[in-house]
Amino acid sequence: MVAVAAGTLLSPLFISLPSYFTVIGSINTLLVFLVYLFIRSNRYPAYELAALFFIALISIIPLIAVSGGVNSQFAYLLPLYPIMATLFGSKTQSIIIGISLFIAIIACTAFGQFFTDITGEVYNHKKSVSRGFWLAITILVSMYFGLFFQNRYRELTEKLEQLALHDPLTELLNRRGFNLQLEANIAIAKRQQSIMTLLLIDIDYFKKVNDVSGHDIGDICLKHVARCLKQNIRQTDILARFGGEEFILLLPETTEVAALPLAEKLKQSISELVIPSLNSPLTVTIGMASTAIPHTHIDGIIKAADKALYRGKANGRNRVEITSAIPS
Ligand SMILES: Nc1nc2c(ncn2[C@@H]2O[C@H](COP(=O)(O)OP(=O)(O)OP(=O)(O)O)[C@@H](O)[C@H]2O)c(=O)[nH]1
Known part of the structure; x- marks a missing residue:
């Protein structure tokens, strides 16, 4: 029973993929990693937003495209990105990532019929549009939640700071x-x-x-x-x-x-x-x-x-x- 469950969960990871997908996927992963290192280095803050656009549009669109458009399993990971940007970056970064991914999904949905679906499924326009729509909505919702959590986090940090630096009785500084x-x-x-x-x-x-x-x-x-x-x-x-x-x-x-x-x-x-x-x-x-x-x-x-x-x-x-x- 456990083995069956594990097999069901893990089997998508072992689908044999055409080699071009592996190459493009590896290049994309490397680029995303380099952009991440670039942002973490804090050396060129003026170019950070451009780098995020790069991650979202230049690097992710081709990956979604070659892996079956919005029907790709990879595309379902995208709503995580704005949340991750919220946790590790700033409010602006999560907005940029969220909006860019939204555009990416719309683009992939609009031009879906031009992508080869590597899973071998026959392209179904209606299904693609419906998935693209819900994916786009999910990305906006995840961006909203990311920003909401960030606001709450800032409020709580300010409250803690206030408590640590003030006297509760007189409300003056301690x-x-x-x-x-x-x-x-x-x-x-x-x-x-x-x-x-x-x-x-x-x-x-x-x-x-x-x-x-x-x-x-x-x-x-x-x-x-x-x-x-x-x-x-x-x-x-x-x-x-x-x-x-x-x-x-x-x-x-x-x-x-x-x-x-x-x-x-x-x-x-x-x-x-x-x-x-x-x-x-x-x-x-x-x-x-x-x-x-x-x-x-x-x-x-x-x-x-x-x-x-x-x-x-x-x-x-x-x-x-x-x-x-x-x-x-
Ligand atoms: N109600 C109250 N009393 C406090 C608080 N903090 C300190 N005290 C009291 O302040 C008093 C200070 O007493 P002392 O240091 O002897 O000073 P004093 O009686 O004002 O005498 P002088 O300063 O020499 O004029 C003590 O009885 C403390 O218990 C507080 O937050 N609330």
Whole structure:
């Protein structure tokens, strides 16, 4: 029983074919492989689309033609191509492959009577047109599914990236997300020789908030503070939750003198927050540091801002402290 089933499945592979089919098939396979290597090399991206057209039209049409037109068993593999292009390539590549194969099938159906059917079947126009029609539809459907999967894959990747780089409670960047943005900004600052200022913003006596009002209210406070900070900064500023009740804010192209009024405004706005179920106002201490010259190492700025923050806590909290110009 198993042997019969295996025989039925495998027998089409052992049909004895005329030698010209083997030669053309081998040349086609070699060409497709070379085009694949060419695309994978990424050396001539401008010619990639032309190479895909080549695979689809120049190389595949003759193969379908000599193997019995759209009735060829080979033709039934074609709907796989747009899906493969989706998995290994890009959206444009799967569209190009899909459309080219669609054209190839239409062409093979239209000129089917001119091809010798190597299986020895008598050419049947009606049957060929019907198969060509369904094959063309299947290719379009497989192209659509390929694009659909690619969109879903991109959406899911973006979602995962969002989860990996953001803090779920406040929806701000987390430390990892911040570090990535920081690297990009340092590169820009170095190129433009511009000064950046960094603020570390820490909620005062937050342990007491949790102990007195409960952890849930503590969480609500963190959300309010995050929203308040976000509302008061520019879109180009980078804000993140740096730790438990600590936030970090990078102000690109901003000197210490320009940043000071903003730091004071942030401190004031947070102290004016009205948070339900919280009896006493929240206050924050802000430690601030700027790059004296653009090549200052970022770890140095964070350490300097932390030092300023520590001083602010020691000096009574609810205040802004600055560590001035750090040498490189
Ligand atoms: N509700 C809540 N609390 C948090 C979260 N992350 C950290 N905390 C709390 O934040 C508190 C931080 O306490 P401390 O480091 O002693 O600082 P503090 O009480 O704010 O004191 P100072 O910073 O010195 O003014 C701890 O009680 C943490 O449990 C969080 O996601 N939600």
